[in-house]
Amino acid sequence: MLSRVADNLYWMSRYVERAESLARLVEVRRDTRLETGFGIQSKKFWSSSLSALYAEEFFQADGRTEADEFILFAENWPNSIRNCIYFARENARMVRDQLSDEIWVELNNTYLFFQSGDAKKTFKQSPSHFSQRIIRFSLVFQGLVDATVHHDEGWRFISLGKYLERADQTSRILDTLSLIGSEPSRTDLIGALRTCSALSAYRKRFRGELSLRNVAEFLLFSQDFPRSMRFAIRRIDSYLHEISGVPSGNFSNEAERLIGSTLATVNFTDIATLMDKGLHQSIDELQTKLIEVGQRIFETYVLLPFEIESVSQKMAEQTQAQQQ
DSSP states (O other): OOHHHHHHHHHHHHHHHHHHHHHHHHHHHHHHHHOOOOOHHHHHHHHHHHHTTHHHHHHHHHSSSSSHHHHHHSSTTTTHHHHHHHHHHHHHHHHHGGGGGHHHHHHHHHHHHHHHHHHHHHHHHHHHHHHHHHHHHHHHHHHHHHHHHHHHHHHHHHHHHHHHHHHHHHHHHHHHHHHSSOOOOOHHHHHHHHHHTTTHHHHHHTTTOOOOHHHHHHHHHHOOTTSSSHHOOOOHHHHHHHHTTOOOOOOOOOOHHHHHHHHHHHHHHHHHHHHHHHHHHHHHHHHHHHHHHHHHHHHHSSSOHHHHOOOOHHHHHHHHHHHO
């Protein structure tokens, strides 16, 4: 497979997953705000969310007063849902022959939904309907990828992008709880679980014992919940080895070595050690490792060997900005 094609498939998948995660965040926050009012707690949540997403400076420069509208439609923030859909569609357009007609139609319809202005109209009329549409689009998109594309190397790069983005987004959602500035309330904890679609699964595991410790343990270390960091990192490790053909437990490039090290960290770290060290610091270290893994994937499978040495600092910074 051409490195350019692999890169387009990888980023198409990451942007779709990112859009879904942000839509869940906005939906849950709006529901919570309707229940609890527009007080200090709501401002603390949005402040911690924007900080976890590294979007504070963009929000201040944008001039909007509502954080949810900024996350949905901001043009100056590369990671707004609007821009994620645009970037995903552009990456898909570059590899149109690698995708099924159903995938292209679904992605293109969502792109036209934003471009035509219907997205803003729908949001003003029914914010919940808007968020549900973006979430449903992502779920349909992922289902079509699994059902209508050959499970070959290209599919593995799509899956690799999805799980790397999912691990990163779960870490940021969990990080909002550590950035609130006070002990998270019951509403904050439920909000984080709902944003990860984890509330029902959490209740089955902990039988209603709601605490920051339990929420962090579940979202970080769950073996079988598909949005936990351990689950996603294990899938990333598996896809990287399938792409290279190297047996699991060994490594042939820096990306495999780093993800293996990260997987070992989550496999052999318990929640007590993590909480003693500090939740924010531990999450920050995991995020840094995931960003580094993404960079090494780019260097291993996209750049030609001689380009690794000659690539400019500007390109490296742009790639890191995409990861964040």
